[in-house]
Amino acid sequence: MSDVAKYANVSTATVSRALQHPESVKEETRQKVLAAITALNYTPNVLARQLRRMETKTILVVVPNIENNVFSQLLSGIDAVANQKGYKVLLGNINHKVDKIYDYLDHFRQRQIDGMIMLISDLSDHILQDLANELPLVITPDSSDDAIVPTVVVDNVGSSQRATEHLISLGHRRLAHIAGPLHLSSSKSRLEGYRQALHENGIRFDHELVKAGDFTIQAGFKQMEQLLLMEVPPTAVFCASDEIAMGAIKRIKQHGLKVPEDIAIVGFDNVKFSSIFEPALTTMAQPLEEMGRQSMKVLIDRMNGKTLSKNHFIYSADLIIRESCGAHLNKRE
Amino acid sequence: MSDVAKYANVSTATVSRALQHPESVKEETRQKVLAAITALNYTPNVLARQLRRMETKTILVVVPNIENNVFSQLLSGIDAVANQKGYKVLLGNINHKVDKIYDYLDHFRQRQIDGMIMLISDLSDHILQDLANELPLVITPDSSDDAIVPTVVVDNVGSSQRATEHLISLGHRRLAHIAGPLHLSSSKSRLEGYRQALHENGIRFDHELVKAGDFTIQAGFKQMEQLLLMEVPPTAVFCASDEIAMGAIKRIKQHGLKVPEDIAIVGFDNVKFSSIFEPALTTMAQPLEEMGRQSMKVLIDRMNGKTLSKNHFIYSADLIIRESCGAHLNKRE
DNA sequence: TTGTACGCGTTATCAT
DNA sequence: ATGATAACGCGTACAA
Numbered sequence: 001m002s003d004v005a006k007y008a009n010v011s012t013a014t015v016s017r018a019l020q021h022p023e024s025v026k027e028e029t030r031q032k033v034l035a036a037i038t039a040l041n042y043t044p045n046v047l048a049r050q051l052r053r054m055e056t057k058t059i060l061v062v063v064p065n066i067e068n069n070v071f072s073q074l075l076s077g078i079d080a081v082a083n084q085k086g087y088k089v090l091l092g093n094i095n096h097k098v099d100k101i102y103d104y105l106d107h108f109r110q111r112q113i114d115g116m117i118m119l120i121s122d123l124s125d126h127i128l129q130d131l132a133n134e135l136p137l138v139i140t141p142d143s144s145d146d147a148i149v150p151t152v153v154v155d156n157v158g159s160s161q162r163a164t165e166h167l168i169s170l171g172h173r174r175l176a177h178i179a180g181p182l183h184l185s186s187s188k189s190r191l192e193g194y195r196q197a198l199h200e201n202g203i204r205f206d207h208e209l210v211k212a213g214d215f216t217i218q219a220g221f222k223q224m225e226q227l228l229l230m231e232v233p234p235t236a237v238f239c240a241s242d243e244i245a246m247g248a249i250k251r252i253k254q255h256g257l258k259v260p261e262d263i264a265i266v267g268f269d270n271v272k273f274s275s276i277f278e279p280a281l282t283t284m285a286q287p288l289e290e291m292g293r294q295s296m297k298v299l300i301d302r303m304n305g306k307t308l309s310k311n312h313f314i315y316s317a318d319l320i321i322r323e324s325c326g327a328h329l330n331k332r333e
Numbered sequence: 334m335s336d337v338a339k340y341a342n343v344s345t346a347t348v349s350r351a352l353q354h355p356e357s358v359k360e361e362t363r364q365k366v367l368a369a370i371t372a373l374n375y376t377p378n379v380l381a382r383q384l385r386r387m388e389t390k391t392i393l394v395v396v397p398n399i400e401n402n403v404f405s406q407l408l409s410g411i412d413a414v415a416n417q418k419g420y421k422v423l424l425g426n427i428n429h430k431v432d433k434i435y436d437y438l439d440h441f442r443q444r445q446i447d448g449m450i451m452l453i454s455d456l457s458d459h460i461l462q463d464l465a466n467e468l469p470l471v472i473t474p475d476s477s478d479d480a481i482v483p484t485v486v487v488d489n490v491g492s493s494q495r496a497t498e499h500l501i502s503l504g505h506r507r508l509a510h511i512a513g514p515l516h517l518s519s520s521k522s523r524l525e526g527y528r529q530a531l532h533e534n535g536i537r538f539d540h541e542l543v544k545a546g547d548f549t550i551q552a553g554f555k556q557m558e559q560l561l562l563m564e565v566p567p568t569a570v571f572c573a574s575d576e577i578a579m580g581a582i583k584r585i586k587q588h589g590l591k592v593p594e595d596i597a598i599v600g601f602d603n604v605k606f607s608s609i610f611e612p613a614l615t616t617m618a619q620p621l622e623e624m625g626r627q628s629m630k631v632l633i634d635r636m637n638g639k640t641l642s643k644n645h646f647i648y649s650a651d652l653i654i655r656e657s658c659g660a661h662l663n664k665r666e
Numbered sequence: 667t668t669g670t671a672c673g674c675g676t677t678a679t680c681a682t
Numbered sequence: 683a684t685g686a687t688a689a690c691g692c693g694t695a696c697a698a
Contacts, residue, residue: 001675001676012685013678013687016676016677020677024683024684025684026683043439043442044675044676045384045674045675046445047383047444047445048675049677051676051691052689056380058423061424066405067406067605072400072405076428079424079426080426088440089424090421090422090423091408091412091422093412095413106376107421109376110376110379217609247609250609273579273606276579276610334691343668345692345693346694347668347669350668358668362667362668377691378691380690380691381692381693384675384690385673385691385693385694386674669697669698670698672694672695672696673692674691675690676690678690679687680686681684681686682686
């Protein structure tokens with residue numbers, strides 16, 4: 001930079017200004033500086049700038065597992081607006097080991113990041129709160145409703161209620177639910193939506209018909225097995241994720257039954273493969289990429305010190321009717 | 334840091350030494366410093382350290398599209414060893430827009446990254462070469478064989494040959510190939526493997542039986558359509574990716590034919606969903622996570638200035654036999 | 667073994 | 683509108 005200054009016959013301060021606050025510099029000198037810069041092929045040292053400004057223009061995204069399509073879609077949205085706004089995104093794949101979050105927290109303590117988006121909610125509320133007091137933080141897509149931390153979520157209760165009601169409208173009265181890990185609030189909310197749908201339609205809630213595991217294919221397979229063992233198995237199952245739904249369907253087929261003829265299924269997420277699965281999954285589509293974008297936008301506002309009028313952004317999921325629910329067949333009476 | 338120094342009655346230099354070169358400091362003073370550090374709850378400012386050392390301990394991973402399971406698996410492996418070795422990984426999702434790579438190159442010019450792993454090979458060889466001269470660079474999993482840049486790849490030719498030979502061994506003589514984008518060397522190599530398998534088994538290579546698109550389900554669907562239109566359609570298809578295979582199978586079913594009875598299919602990648610697809614995909618499994626790990630290891634060596642005896646690391650893919658190839662049925666004669 | 671002092675490349679403050 | 687200078691926090695050459 002001092003070379004540039006010399007070459008342009010100005011001080012380093014002016015060079016800096018020409019780049020940072022072009023309006024505060026005479027057009028003529030600005031041109032001189034610019035010329036010098038290209039002549040010497042100078043690029044600013046961002047490290048020094050960061051040290052001076054105490055900011056990194058970098059955010060950290062903590063993700064439970066990149067290989068899950070849900071998270072990669074969110075990540076994709078986050079990355080898109082981050083780039084557009086000049087932020088870099090640091091990947092924090094904790095691979096389901098919650099403890100690893102603490103390692104990443106050091107990044108912040110050492111001022112290596114300006115903010116953070118968490119794609120996981122396993123942390124207790126007060127830890128999150130402490131964190132949020134220290135640095136700009138946004139949580140998505142799973143968060144308890146009463147969090148004071150800004151969140152971007154889908155209306156899990158309402159969406160699940162609609163999914164369940166769709167099955168009810170198809171004539172089902174004996175509906176099961178395969179939930180995700182019940183310590184996650186999204187799982188709890190989806191269960192709650194299922195329960196409300198039953199309630200409003202005068203169907204008794206039965207504990208036996210609710211199984212919980214994690215969000216994987218394997219869990220769906222295993223929980224469905226339990227359901228099939230019942231004296232009177234359900235005629236429809238609302239699954240808390242598409243992967244669960246796929247696992248469940250696989251198990252049903254193995255049992256010699258058909259989906260949706262014998263048992264109807266609705267999933268959640270609208271994961272990429274849900275449309276080519278057989279039968280194609282009826283599912284609740286979360287606008288994941290959009291939610292990722294919004295998370296980043298909220299975070300940026302936060303980092304810029306804007307006090308937001310709104311802290312929680314709630315999206316609604318779309319019911320995508322395909323084959324696994326049986327809506328395309330004759331309705332039952 | 335100066336606070337720590339004061340608290341411990343030493344100079345800042347000693348504090349620094351106590352942390353960087355513990356052996357060059359008396360045990361007693363080291364303890365004093367450590368005590369002061371915990372007492373004041375001091376954490377070093379990494380930015381300043383980086384400025385001083387001119388290194389960031391950060392690498393950039395350029396990925397064509399995070400939502401693709403192949404890349405997220407690689408990323409997962411990269412991230413794992415990066416963390417372990419104290420590196421941060423910056424995500425560069427270019428979303429198939431090759432031009433965006435140039436934006437990321439600025440990160441390097443501005444010394445924001447120490448090295449780079451590219452999960453894409455669309456760049457011409459000499460651009461890559463130029464890049465590699467400027468900074469540590471590793472390319473995976475798609476790269477031309479003659480690249481001077483370090484690469485971590487799968488043996489595409491050999492693997493594809495084995496995949497094709499598997500179909501031949503099942504009695505097929507009229508085999509088609511649906512390739513990926515032919516400007517990618519991995520696509521070219523897979524086509525070459527297919528060709529060699531035919532050649533070595535005395536089967537004439539027929540241009541008509543080779544279709545190319547990209548690696549997506551949609552492409553597989555579309556290319557299979559062409560194949561089905563032929564007067565004598567193939568009895569087996571080797572697909573350059575699992576997604577292509579899924580699309581192709583979908584089209585075949587729509588046509589009223591069965592897989593593998595009427596047409597046998599082999600895919601490539603062993604993507605997560607390939608095992609629950611119906612029929613379950615026979616495919617070539619790349620050790621993607623391991624390849625990601627290896628890429629990061631090679632990059633670290635590079636960044637440490639080690640001259641590697643070996644620049645190209647070639648993994649072999651495993652043939653995973655499931656249902657889509659028909660091996661579980663009676664063999665044809 | 668430890669302290670002094672400089673420099674890494676910027677940017678902000680204060681003068682001019 | 684511009685220049686001189688201090689400061690960001692650390693690591694290291696040199697001196698002691």
